[in-house]
Amino acid sequence: MKSSEIRKHFIEFFAERGHVHVPSSSLIPSDPTVLLTTAGMQQMVPYFLGLEKPPHTRLTSIQKCFRTVDIDEVGDESHLTFFEMLGNFSVGDYFKAEAISWAWEFLTERLGIPADRWYPTVHPDDAFSYAYWRDTIKVPEERITKLEDNWWGPVGNTGPNGPDSEIHYDRGPAFGCGRPDCRPGCSCGRFLETWNLVFMEFYKEPDGSQRPLPKKNIDTGMGLERIAMILQGVGSVFETDLFFPILQAAAEKAGVQYKQNPRYDRSLRVIADHARGVTFLIGDGVFPGNEGRGYVLRRVLRRAIRHGRLLGLEGPFLADIADVVIAHFSPYYPELVEQRERIHRVISHEEALFQRTLAAGIARFEALVDQLQRSGETVIPGDEAFRLYDTFGFPLELTAELAREAGLTVDRAGFDAALEHQRVQSRASAGRFADTVRERAALYAQFSAEPTVFTGYTELESEATIRGLLSLNEALTEAEAGQEIEVILDRTPFYGEAGGQVGDTGRIETSTGIAEVLDTQRPTPELIVHRAVVREGFLQVGQRARAIVDGERRAAIRRNHTATHLLHAALKQVLGEHAQQAGSLVAPDRLRFDFTHPTALTEEQLYAITRRVNEEILRDLPVDIAYKPYREAIAEGAIALFGEKYGDTVRVVSIPGFSKELCGGTHVARTGEIGLFLITDESSVASGVRRIEAVTGTRSVELAWQLRHVSSTLSQQLHVPVEQLPQHVEEMQSRLRELERSIQRLQAELATERASQALTDAVSVDGMKVVSLEVEAPSVEVLRTIGDRLRERIGSGVVILGSAIEGRPTLLAMATRDAVRRGANAGDVIRAAAPLIGGRGGGRPEIAQGGGVDVNQLRAALRVARDEAVRQLQLTQTG
Known part of the structure; x- marks a missing residue:
């Protein structure tokens, strides 16, 4: 039975039993406390809690879902990120008896799956369900299992919950562990959980107590992929018609065949799953980023790209695989076709970006692994993992996956500390x-x-x-x-x-x-x-x-909100129709507008946008508000923001001849009320998404005055006309750099002369000298200059220097070429001494450097370094 037939049977079956079919909600949930839509019941929660009135007390849906908990496991034959959930729901209508009876009827009669292949489970305290399966459905007692896990808890600390009954499919002894007591709950994989019937009859309070709900609800969920696997008689979900066309397209692109190489099979399954996931996420308005759902998308995208490389796919390929996903699923999710250009644009941009950085990142990772393994360490430091994330775009999970393959682990606590340090300035208030x-x-x-x-x-x-x-x-x-x-x-x-x-x-x-x-x-x-x-x-x-x-604050908000509409229209005129709103903030002191565009804006583009917006403000056009049927408004060209929910009647905000959008916000009566519009910043917030920040009204006047004051003050102080300030500053910077270089030379000369007086204390080893000194150096560059000059003066041997630079101890070792031939190794000298100052270091035999935190142990570290250098030369002499 094809997946399309399963969908049809499911919806028709429950429609015959009075259920209203509701379309799948977005993967971006309306609940701000939830990252992604993970189950069909999420859009039902407001109905279950009585916060919203449902369209009917009996509902059914096929909900697209995305779960992140098993991302690392995707690649085996069962774990998925994106999946579709078939569900039927009762909002205070029917309860356990009907839910169980209809599930059984659908599986055994409508789908025709033999009854003896199904094994229900119940919670030990749910006597009704156990008895109903046994006495009414006539399932033998030996096929009914009581499991403590059969309880569906609330998503957060509080909320509706209750016992559940799961229906497991017996895949046969070939998939089992062979034990005579093997049954649902065993980890061997023989029994496949297929349908979960949740009986929500309690509400968990903040103190942990449970109170009975006045109206009991039903929430069921059955994975389309799993039931398709059963009905299509295949060994895994990846061999169903929901996956195999995608997997096959990836195999053909890579020039490999499925089921011929286990390593290739894993990568093909990763690509098939992740291609579905990223296509639907982007289609619903998620963009790659470094936080929240954007981070999830980026992580999945980059994991798919990496597995493409493991298959030998060096160039872009994922957008083509997304086309297969769109072609296969668009009959049920037409928004995929509508968003095809955006899906392509985002995937292609992210793929190109990651392909450029992956090679460098892999090289850095491999060098790091080599260094750790040579030193006998098994943990990648947190700051190094963060560097891979921050510099090369490696999600922590990708680093962890690569580390596992190399037999290493990652210091996640250290990574989190580095990440938190970066976020500290931008973290939102915890008490919002x-x-x-x-x-x-x-x-x-x-x-x-x-x-x-x-x-x-x-x-x-x-x-x-x-x-x-x-x-x-x-x-x-x-x-x-x-x-x-x-x-x-x-x-x-x-x-x-x-x-x-x-x-x-x-x-x-x-x-x-x-x-x-x-x-x-x-x-x-x-x-x-x-x-x-x-x-x-x-x-x-x-x-x-x-x-x-607060009228003054509201007026400022209104100015900024109408300005976002003008900005949106101006962006489309200057950049093209692809510049679509991807988010916004309308506050009293500023506006922020995110839009889809692949590259940074030029100064010329920013000026053109600013000019267009201010032209419409100067025209003092009326801002018209009208209420119209949704279809009529769209037909007239009004912009509807993707992902927003609209009723049959919508509020249309129009600026004649320039902008028309569906919007529920507050606006000025005429554009002239906005005042001066100034862009303050343009930046990237995610792959393919740019951000413009701007000010209007009194705030723009204040900013213009501040800029005028700064430029005027600089002009007076530097005795240069305002228009010549940039050139003059550039010339001053050039002179300053030359002066800094002169100062460094003088500092190095002075320190060298002071250090030269101590050369008489050098240790001699068969004609070689070992010099170990603490010197004053303002920077590492000066320290190296001193080292170079002292190395020249000793002729043959090793120079070891230590200095407290900006309060932190630094060690430097340099060996002449003939000393290296005699066995001296500056890297080993530093590695021996650096632990004393609480640090580490290394380098080449000719030159090496180290640093630490304990400046009080600098002299002791210099002594150890000196002794190590002497030992190296003596060993060669003895040999």
């Missing part, structure tokens, strides 16, 4: 309001039945009633001065953070108190919550209140 949404979903659920009325498009102040007050863990009836709370109003002019626009601030006043609103968020699409601190008096649920938005 949005981070607590999932843990507090049950608190919000009681308010979600009545949507908050947003009045902020037309007013900045609104009369309202306080519907709810929330602390961190519970609902309140009143809040006192000093308390941090969340306020829920029946209507509000405060804009909740969405679409890149930050939430409003302001205050809420009642007859008994004043609360300062610090942020506004939307935990659900219908609910707006105000994070606030009670500054005076107290607030009570049920009170009438006046909600007042």
